[in-house]
Amino acid sequence: MTTPTTPTRSRRTGRARLHRSLAGAATAALALGVLAGCGDNDGDRADDPAPAGSTSSPTAGETEPSVSTEPSPTASEPATQxxxxxxxxxxxxxxxxxxxPRxxxxxRKVSGDPALGAADMVAAGVPADPDYRAAFPVDGSFSSVRLDEAADLIIAxxxxxxxxxxxxxxxxxQARLAMQAxxxxxxxxxxxxxxxxVVGEPDGPAVPMFGIATGGGVKNKSQLDVLALVSVxxxxxxxxxSGTFTASGVASSFEATVPxxxxxxxxxxxxxxxATAEGWMDRLYPWSSEVDVSGLEPGEYTFAAxxxxxxxxxxxxxxxxxxKVISVG
Incomplete structure (x- = not known):
């Protein structure tokens, strides 16, 4: 997108973040449309305490169970989840x-159901990049998003x-672009x-979105028609x-060259x-390049692809x- 002419970029006041979204952008550099699921690992759990009234000692090979000192949850104090x-x-x-507009x-990281969290980020999420804006003209949220394999439809x-x-x-x-988002x-x-x-009830009939009929499903348009031709x-x-970092993204650029x-x-x-992308002309292809900033003074800079x-x-x-605004250390 066009780089601002002022030395630093202003931060726009965004819409309220959804409770499902987690602050910050995802840290993985991924190919177009590929997801990286990242579940939280359970920590080591203490053994359950011995049953009340038990007088038996541990036998050979067993360890003494630890006893929790945390108070038991009451009706007004729910158990930790x-x-x-x-x-x-x-x-x-x-x-x-x-x-x-493209x-x-x-x-982005979302909690709970990935498809529902992603849809809600489109509907009311705040972009991490202040140069972007939400596609939906009216905030809101979805009830569910699922893949119906038998019907070959995604039902929102x-x-x-x-x-x-x-x-x-x-x-x-603008309505068509919001639908494509x-x-x-x-x-x-x-x-x-x-x-x-799009439906209003589970297993109900299709309903329009922004005046666009969705019966039979709305297909994705060509990447070259709706997506920006380069993305970081x-x-x-x-x-x-600091030092040397790897820049990456997707692009459709002349002879696969991404300056x-x-x-x-x-x-x-x-x-x-x-960088040299993996292809060009018919769609967006991944690209990556090593960027050496070791000779720069610490401070704020802008990386542009x-x-x-x-x-x-x-x-x-x-x-x-x-x-993307970057901070060189």
Whole structure:
């Protein structure tokens, strides 16, 4: 996306985060649509205390059971529960590009059901990158998201009709992009390219979303039509880096060349290079590159990845760009 001309980027006030989302972006650099589940490991548990009134001593090979000193939970004091398992999911937000608004991907951690958490992040989550914005014009949450393999559909259930009609001030193009943000996000979370159908009741009929009919399912449009043609997965926004770090993302760039730059607070390029993606033309492909910042003074910089423009801006809309503020230590 277009890099701001001011030395530092302003932080926008975002929407309230959902209770299902965990702060911070995902730390794994992943290929397009691939998830990395990361469950919390159970810690070592103390043995249960010996039954009350027991007078038997441990036999050979047994250890003395430890006795908990924590008070027993009462009706007003619920027992401590194990933390919910978390998953890393792709979430698609809207950002600006030379060809108008496009979808940019972030990896986020959510608790509970991955697909439901991802859908709720689309509906009301706050992007980690301040250059992005939520695709949905109205906040809300989903009741459930599931894959119906028999019907080859992803079923997203809504609790009310707040998203049935296209809100005033929202264009048809914006509504279609919001729908695609949901489609790409839940498809990534469920690892399925099944179309997405919205319902109001379990096993109920399809209902519209933003005035778009969803009966039979809404398919994902071509990546080249709705996604930004370059996206940075790593480093994340406000990442702390030093020495040499690995930058990565996805792109569809001329001859698979993905130029990148590190810019100082004035916008001057202080380090540059390029990555070679795994392909180009028909879709977005993964790219990665080693970035050496060992010669830079500590401070805040901007990492930018771009699509290659062989015409030098003479033809076409110009290069796509995605930027991340980084802190060099």
């Amino acid at each position: 194990e933390p919910e398992e978390t998953s890393t999911v792709p979430v698609y937000y809207v950002g600006d590009s030379p060809m108008g 979808l940019y991907r972030e990896f 259930q809504v609790p009310d009709d707040r998203w049935a009609d296209r809100p005033a001030g929202t264009s048809k193009k 949901l489609v790409y996000t839940v498809q990534g979370a469920l690892q399925s390219r099944a179309p997405v159908q 997965t790593s480093p994340e926004s406000d990442a702390e880096v 990148w730059q590190v810019r100082d607070a004035s916008g001057a390029v202080v380090v540059d290079g390029f 771009m699509t290659d423009d062989p015409t030098g801006g003479a033809e076409g809309p110009g290069p796509f760009e995605d930027t």
